[in-house]
Amino acid sequence: MSAIAIDEVRTWAAEAGRLARSYFNRVSHVRKADRSPVTQADLEIEIMLRERITARYPDHGIIGEEQGIGSIDREFVWCLDPIDGTAAFIAGLPTWGVSIGVLRYGEPYLGVIAMPLIEDCYWADVEGPAFRNDEVITVSSAARIDGNDWMGISSYAHRQYRFDFPGKMRSLSSVAADCCYVARGSAVGALIGRANLWDLAAGLSILRAAGAAIVGLSGAPLDVPPLLSHPKLSEPVIIGPPQLMATLRGYITRR
Amino acid sequence: MSAIAIDEVRTWAAEAGRLARSYFNRVSHVRKADRSPVTQADLEIEIMLRERITARYPDHGIIGEEQGIGSIDREFVWCLDPIDGTAAFIAGLPTWGVSIGVLRYGEPYLGVIAMPLIEDCYWADVEGPAFRNDEVITVSSAARIDGNDWMGISSYAHRQYRFDFPGKMRSLSSVAADCCYVARGSAVGALIGRANLWDLAAGLSILRAAGAAIVGLSGAPLDVPPLLSHPKLSEPVIIGPPQLMATLRGYITRR
Numbered sequence: 001m002s003a004i005a006i007d008e009v010r011t012w013a014a015e016a017g018r019l020a021r022s023y024f025n026r027v028s029h030v031r032k033a034d035r036s037p038v039t040q041a042d043l044e045i046e047i048m049l050r051e052r053i054t055a056r057y058p059d060h061g062i063i064g065e066e067q068g069i070g071s072i073d074r075e076f077v078w079c080l081d082p083i084d085g086t087a088a089f090i091a092g093l094p095t096w097g098v099s100i101g102v103l104r105y106g107e108p109y110l111g112v113i114a115m116p117l118i119e120d121c122y123w124a125d126v127e128g129p130a131f132r133n134d135e136v137i138t139v140s141s142a143a144r145i146d147g148n149d150w151m152g153i154s155s156y157a158h159r160q161y162r163f164d165f166p167g168k169m170r171s172l173s174s175v176a177a178d179c180c181y182v183a184r185g186s187a188v189g190a191l192i193g194r195a196n197l198w199d200l201a202a203g204l205s206i207l208r209a210a211g212a213a214i215v216g217l218s219g220a221p222l223d224v225p226p227l228l229s230h231p232k233l234s235e236p237v238i239i240g241p242p243q244l245m246a247t248l249r250g251y252i253t254r255r
Numbered sequence: 256m257s258a259i260a261i262d263e264v265r266t267w268a269a270e271a272g273r274l275a276r277s278y279f280n281r282v283s284h285v286r287k288a289d290r291s292p293v294t295q296a297d298l299e300i301e302i303m304l305r306e307r308i309t310a311r312y313p314d315h316g317i318i319g320e321e322q323g324i325g326s327i328d329r330e331f332v333w334c335l336d337p338i339d340g341t342a343a344f345i346a347g348l349p350t351w352g353v354s355i356g357v358l359r360y361g362e363p364y365l366g367v368i369a370m371p372l373i374e375d376c377y378w379a380d381v382e383g384p385a386f387r388n389d390e391v392i393t394v395s396s397a398a399r400i401d402g403n404d405w406m407g408i409s410s411y412a413h414r415q416y417r418f419d420f421p422g423k424m425r426s427l428s429s430v431a432a433d434c435c436y437v438a439r440g441s442a443v444g445a446l447i448g449r450a451n452l453w454d455l456a457a458g459l460s461i462l463r464a465a466g467a468a469i470v471g472l473s474g475a476p477l478d479v480p481p482l483l484s485h486p487k488l489s490e491p492v493i494i495g496p497p498q499l500m501a502t503l504r505g506y507i508t509r510r
Contacts, residue, residue: 024373035403087423091405092372094349109477118279118349118372148290150346155405155423158413162510168342168410170426186346255417 002110002125002158003076004057009100009112010121012052016045017116018097020083024117029090037086037181042066043099045082053078056215060102063231065198072228075215077103079201084113085174087155094118095172097180101201106225113176122180124209130183138255139212139241152178152190154236161191165251182239183210189240189248191217197231199222203239213242218250257365257380258331264355264367265376267307271300271353272371275338279372281469284345292341297321299318300337300353308333318486326346327483332339332358334456339368340429342410349373350427352435356456361480368431377435379464385438392439394467396495400443406503407433407445409491416446420506433460437494438465444495444503446472452479452486458494468497472507 016124023041046066053062061074065081078100085096094117102110110125122137124130130137147238149167163169167188172178176199178190183206192200206224206225207214214222217236227233240248278296287293301321308317316329320336333355338344339352349372357365365380377392379385385392397404404422418424422443427433431454433445438461447455459479460467469477472491482488495503 087405090377092373092439093425093427093436093441118347120347134363143318150342150410155425158418158420158424162417163413165413168426169429170348170410170414170428172348173423173425181346182349184347186348 002127004102004110004125006110006112006123006125008056009110010123010152011097012049013100013112013114013121014116016049016082017114019045019048020089020098021116024089025092027090029086037068037090039083039086039090042082042086042091046080049082049100063198063228069231075104076109077208077228079103079198081176081198084176084199085172087174088156093173096174096176097176099176099199099202101203101205103201103224106228106240108201108204108208108224111205114182115177115180115200120180122183122206124206126205128209130206130209132180138141139182139211140185140188140244141241143243144186145244145247149188150186152181152187154191154193156193157191160255162253163251163253164253165172175199176203179207179239182212183207189238189244191252192237192239194233194236196233197227200233207231209242212239213245214239215249217249219249246248257382259357259380261365261367261378263311264365265378267304268353268355268367268369268376271304271337272369273470274300274303275353276342276371279344282345284341292345293321294338294341294345296344297337297341301335304337304355305435308445308486318453318483320451321389322386324486330359332483333365334358334453336431339431339454340427342374343428348428350432351429352431354431354457356453356458356460356480358456361483363456363459363463363479366460368435368457368461369437370432375435377461379440379461381460383464384418385461385464387435387439393465394437395440395443395499396496397443398498400499400502404443407436407442409446409448411448414447415510417508417510418506419508430454431458434462434494437467438462444493444499446507447492447494449488449491451488452482455488462494464497467494468500469494470500470504472504474504
């Protein structure tokens, strides 16, 4: 049995989602030192989640997008992105989510991503499988890619890459959403830019439970534990079904 | 006063949106002759809208994505896309909408676009202004484009163009949604592929009322009346604030 009650984490994510939704289209933002935006909703949600986690699991560590890196020398470390896709949230776009991931000894252990506007919650723990709401999900089982497939990319990818993907390419502006749509087999894959651990931690658990591979653009496997002390990915990663990874990589060329 | 009661059209769009929402994540699809997908939701919504329009405005013409071109020799012609963004709808993505446009003597007269998952309704008639729900909207008044701006593109644009846009590029997979986000000044512009009249008719009224320019990629102004008999755009169009059109065009190069 998992050491963390995932049903309870889902209720926290739903609560956070309602809070985010109450601010949607009604909030201004400021820019952080790295020029990325933050809103009152991000800040309130992170505080709320930290309170819930600390009360229930006082010996666990917490890393959050807005309040930084706490105690990472614990068996369990929670990685919080209160609103993954803050820029989409500010733009009035619906593709953003509350992302709650847990690592155990640095490896993905549990993930919950709530996308409140569409009432979707994606979740998985280390025992698997992965779920969208109450339905088990898996990555695409397709043997090849055709013009009806779609792939997620970051919203800045056009500046760095040339793509020869034969289908549709969509930038949802949320790493968490990219992970969910790949995990459910809707997207055939995604190219994720140099995200931070909190963007990706929940998604990694869900992707692994759904059968996805996660590989750096260079072909190197993603090494998660070092991200605890250096949260930014050292290179972009491709996520998708194992049988399609080489094909997906082949569509991407540096400009 | 407008010849069409737009408040009533908004109630039809809301009704259609509820119907679409009831099918979201619960519907299969087939492919039409042009390989584009269609669902039971598209078909039922178009039938419902045609019934409402015919009962209320029996002498008006109707063109619909699913049931084709009817009487286009009327003063008023309704252009219906029951679900603009059907592929996104099928993929479980939230960016799709019910698009109801009216032309008068071939020119944009009225438009209503409902995005039911996010409870947004965009609307305008020929008397202006444009609205999102009960709030007046206008295109961006920015004098220049920077790295925090975003632009909409079609999900196949990567195959045809190279982009040097300095900000984010997002493909929402719905022409109607592209029009709405440009009209409200969230997106600084969008490149729309060779869409059909029903994809664009509602959006054109909303864009014009919000102060947008609509120009072919060649620089030629969009001539709407010929689309009644030949619904497919002869070239992609750029939509955006008049003061930024030349800049936007300059970012786009054919591959």
